[in-house]
Amino acid sequence: MKEYTWHDCTVRIVKKKVKNVNFRIRPEEPHVICLSIPRSMTYETAEKLLEQPRILRWIENYQQKISSLPVLPQGKKEEKLQHVAYCRKRLEQLLPALFQKWEQVLGVTCNKVSIRNTRSQWGSCSLRTKNISISVWLGNFSDECIEYVVVHELAHLLEAGHNERFYKILDQHYPLWRSCREELKKRS
Numbered sequence: 001m002k003e004y005t006w007h008d009c010t011v012r013i014v015k016k017k018v019k020n021v022n023f024r025i026r027p028e029e030p031h032v033i034c035l036s037i038p039r040s041m042t043y044e045t046a047e048k049l050l051e052q053p054r055i056l057r058w059i060e061n062y063q064q065k066i067s068s069l070p071v072l073p074q075g076k077k078e079e080k081l082q083h084v085a086y087c088r089k090r091l092e093q094l095l096p097a098l099f100q101k102w103e104q105v106l107g108v109t110c111n112k113v114s115i116r117n118t119r120s121q122w123g124s125c126s127l128r129t130k131n132i133s134i135s136v137w138l139g140n141f142s143d144e145c146i147e148y149v150v151v152h153e154l155a156h157l158l159e160a161g162h163n164e165r166f167y168k169i170l171d172q173h174y175p176l177w178r179s180c181r182e183e184l185k186k187r188s
């Protein structure tokens with residue numbers, strides 16, 4: 001492992017049994033850039049990778065995104081765990097009925113729903129597997145917002161992109177979506 005300071009960040013490079021270079025920044029440590037690199041790669045090569053404009057932009061965007069997310073006070077691990085548990089429980093109570101309702105309305109079927117501890121997005125939908133995952137942190141929000149994310153992800157089974165057709169589907173079925181999106185942006 002190699003660790004060094006770079007710009008305002010700490011770079012941590014770890015050699016692992018991986019094929020490609022992976023970048024990772026954890027929301028808890030927005031200034032630590034973790035790289036896992038193949039064992040055959042030298043640390044010098046990895047350091048050079050970081051200087052690529054594309055990577056620099058990615059890091060910048062990512063840090064901006066993270067800094068706008070709710071961060072719980074440090075040292076309150078217990079409280080945080082309780083909070084995550086609360087959010088998860090709430091979602092577990094609400095999601096089944098919401099998915100049932102909206103699968104029927106939209107005429108789609110989702111294969112599996114999972115609740116993930118991710119802050120980078122509220123929900124995601126895999127068109128290949130038809131699996132949908134929902135961020136546990138969505139449990140912090142109003143029923144309407146939770147419903148919006150369910151509708152949004154299921155609507156992707158009708159339309160993959162965020163295009164006119166996609167928003168038309170939302171307008172038609174869940175006109176509240178705009179205010180929910182604002183709410184999620186504001187408090188996130």
Ligand SMILES: [Zn+2]
Binds near residue numbers: 152
């Ligand atoms: Zn989407």
